[in-house]
Amino acid sequence: MKALVHYFNIFYKWVGTKIFLFAFLVLSTTIVESLGFTIALPILEYGSDPGESSRYTIFIYEFLESLNIKVSIVSLVALVTFIFVVKAIIRFIQVTIGLKVVFKFSQDLKFDLIERYRKMKYSYFINTEIGYFNNLITTEIATTIAAFNKYISVLVKIITVIVYLSFAFLFSWEITLTAVCSIVIIYFLFLPITNKIKRLNIILVKANASLQNSFIQFILNFKYLKATSNFLNPINNIKTAVKIQRNKGFESYLIESGTPIILELFSMILFLMGILFLVLIHDLEIASLLVTILFIYKSLLRIPEFQTAFQGFMAQSASVDVVEDARNQLEDNSEIFIGETINSFSSKITLHNIDFSFGDKQILSKINIKVPYQSSIGIVGESGSGKTTLVDIITGLLRPQSGKIEIDGMDYNSLNKESLRRLFGYITQEAIVFNDTIFNNITLWSGDDTDNECLKRVEKSCQIANCSDFINGTDHGYNTIVGDRGIKLSGGQNQRLAIAREIYRETQITIFDEATSSLDTKSENLIQGSIDNLIGRQTIIIIAHRLSTIRNCNYIYVLDKGRIVQEGSWDDLISDSNSMFAIMCRLQGVIN
Numbered sequence: 113m114k115a116l117v118h119y120f121n122i123f124y125k126w127v128g129t130k131i132f133l134f135a136f137l138v139l140s141t142t143i144v145e146s147l148g149f150t151i152a153l154p155i156l157e158y159g160s161d162p163g164e165s166s167r168y169t170i171f172i173y174e175f176l177e178s179l180n181i182k183v184s185i186v187s188l189v190a191l192v193t194f195i196f197v198v199k200a201i202i203r204f205i206q207v208t209i210g211l212k213v214v215f216k217f218s219q220d221l222k223f224d225l226i227e228r229y230r231k232m233k234y235s236y237f238i239n240t241e242i243g244y245f246n247n248l249i250t251t252e253i254a255t256t257i258a259a260f261n262k263y264i265s266v267l268v269k270i271i272t273v274i275v276y277l278s279f280a281f282l283f284s285w286e287i288t289l290t291a292v293c294s295i296v297i298i299y300f301l302f303l304p305i306t307n308k309i310k311r312l313n314i315i316l317v318k319a320n321a322s323l324q325n326s327f328i329q330f331i332l333n334f335k336y337l338k339a340t341s342n343f344l345n346p347i348n349n350i351k352t353a354v355k356i357q358r359n360k361g362f363e364s365y366l367i368e369s370g371t372p373i374i375l376e377l378f379s380m381i382l383f384l385m386g387i388l389f390l391v392l393i394h395d396l397e398i399a400s401l402l403v404t405i406l407f408i409y410k411s412l413l414r415i416p417e418f419q420t421a422f423q424g425f426m427a428q429s430a431s432v433d434v435v436e437d438a439r440n441q442l443e444d445n446s447e448i449f450i451g452e453t454i455n456s457f458s459s460k461i462t463l464h465n466i467d468f469s470f471g472d473k474q475i476l477s478k479i480n481i482k483v484p485y486q487s488s489i490g491i492v493g494e495s496g497s498g499k500t501t502l503v504d505i506i507t508g509l510l511r512p513q514s515g516k517i518e519i520d521g522m523d524y525n526s527l528n529k530e531s532l533r534r535l536f537g538y539i540t541q542e543a544i545v546f547n548d549t550i551f552n553n554i555t556l557w558s559g560d561d562t563d564n565e566c567l568k569r570v571e572k573s574c575q576i577a578n579c580s581d582f583i584n585g586t587d588h589g590y591n592t593i594v595g596d597r598g599i600k601l602s603g604g605q606n607q608r609l610a611i612a613r614e615i616y617r618e619t620q621i622t623i624f625d626e627a628t629s630s631l632d633t634k635s636e637n638l639i640q641g642s643i644d645n646l647i648g649r650q651t652i653i654i655i656a657h658r659l660s661t662i663r664n665c666n667y668i669y670v671l672d673k674g675r676i677v678q679e680g681s682w683d684d685l686i687s688d689s690n691s692m693f694a695i696m697c698r699l700q701g702v703i704n
């Protein structure tokens with residue numbers, strides 16, 4: 113009962129008042145259906161001595177006569193037919209509305225989750241497993257919808273049983289009471305089983321998420337695992353989850369399917385014993401007895417169905433909790449896109465005394481940086497010195513623990529972060545490519561490849577990013593599918609494609625995080641050319657290991673263990689031949 117109320121509150125929050133409309137329709141159908149059965153009594157008693165007819169039969173006869181209809185077997189059958197026609201109509205409306213509610217609910221839940229994913233903080237994203245997100249939107253939502261269906265059917269069964277028992281009670285309260293007692297006894301007998309199923313299913317939900325996670329990792333890293341024949345442990349992780357699914361799934365399904373069989377047997381024995389007892393003591397009127405037994409039999413039939421539906425629901429209810437929990441967590445970790453909207457950048461971005469840590473680990477300390485409009489800024493430093501973290505702070509993906517960032521004099525905290533991020537183009541350290549055509553990779557599905565204007569813009573972006581040659585060399589040109597994570601292209605081609613996308617977007621500030629790291633000297637020169645093309649026309653932030661890449665930057669910051677240890681123009685920085693920068697340059701052979 114507690115569970116029913118708990119989930120009612122959740123579903124009510126998700127679906128709204130439509131649940132009541134649905135329940136009302138179920139109630140109406142059942143009442144009309146019950147009327148159809150009770151009408152059997154006057155038919156059974158038709159032709160017998162009016163003095164011996166039950167009160168109910170007399171009431172129906174009087175009702176027909178008040179409508180000026182002569183009581184006959186024909187009019188009684190016509191009345192039954194009428195009642196069943198009304199029932200069919202209500203039932204049809206009920207099914208239609210029910211299906212509408214369920215499908216709309218499924219869509220709303222998925223849309224809502226995707227929206228929550230979009231809004232989740234980047235810091236929450238990096239601390240959560242991919243499998244968790246994937247499992248939620250695929251498996252858990254589907255199970256939640258199935259659980260909702262079962263919940264509705266549990267409600268339907270409860271209503272049906274109550275209505276049938278009420279009718280039965282009107283005919284013979286003694287027999288009905290016996291039946292109700294049997295139901296209560298059975299409910300308590302089977303309570304531990306229901307709880308057991310719930311526990312099993314919490315384990316199954318966890319196994320599902322873990323399977324998806326291990327599997328995604330397996331697929332994402334397939335090339336490495338294959339090339340090194342290093343499959344053993346990754347596959348064991350998958351197998352462990354599958355084994356849990358098998359064992360616990362078997363147990364859960366066995367209990368779920370086995371209970372109704374035992375339950376039906378139990379309820380029939382209990383009930384028949386009760387009837388026997390009553391008939392031996394009381395001399396009950398046969399016609400009323402028949403109708404009462406019909407009702408009780410029908411409601412008793414519902415009890416195993418109810419138990420199955422309820423256990424089925426409890427089995428799947430773990431997913432409802434998982435989805436509800438995820439929604440709450442995503443809500444707690446969501447970015448609220450309020451604040452001032454920024455549409456353009458015209459003066460400078462400044463970072464004042466920025467401190468940033470991941471948990472207890474201090475990554476950046478007392479960072480002061482200025483990025484003037486249309487300048488080109490280079491950031492260099494050893495691997496792990498905090499360069500990527502720094503640009504993630506500049507784009508507003510990560511929020512520093514202390515310090516202040518301003519863009520054109522406006523505090524980042526007062527800005528709508530979505531509008532802020534639209535100003536940025538970001539060529540990330542690992543090139544971002546989608547498994548689709550080259551054209552869609554550049555337009556991110558915002559363009560139409562039959563539109564000449566759009567095609568020209570795409571081609572121009574590719575020229576600037578120096579990728580036209582390789583695209584024209586492919587079999588299908590701009591319609592070439594690049595494969596998952598660009599597996600059908602080379603690392604450098606993917607990198608240039610990512611650059612073309614940002615050029616196509618015409619953003620105001622472009623960040624290159626190691627854009628040339630996976631390129632050969634020739635392609636590096638090509639990219640260098642395209643970056644140099646943008647210098648002076650756009651604001652650019654370049655992170656590079658290869659120092660030659662940042663030679664043309666207006667200003668350079670040197671990071672070491674999260675601190676800025678040197679800054680200035682290229683010439684300033686190399687003027688001190690003992691400085692860290694000059695040493696790095698000499699090591700790379702950039703200067704003598």
Ligand SMILES: Nc1ncnc2c1ncn2[C@@H]1O[C@H](COP(=O)(O)OP(=O)(O)OP(=O)(O)O)[C@@H](O)[C@H]1O
Pocket residue numbers: 238470473475493494495496497498499500501502541
């Ligand atoms: N999500 C995270 N949780 C905890 N620590 C992290 C996380 N991401 C990065 N770090 C740590 O922060 C430090 C800086 O990482 P960052 O990626 O900014 O370095 P980087 O200068 O870009 O290095 P590289 O040149 O290798 O790309 C590293 O020590 C890294 O281990």
Ligand SMILES: [Mg+2]
Pocket residue numbers: 499500501541625
């Ligand atoms: Mg990095």
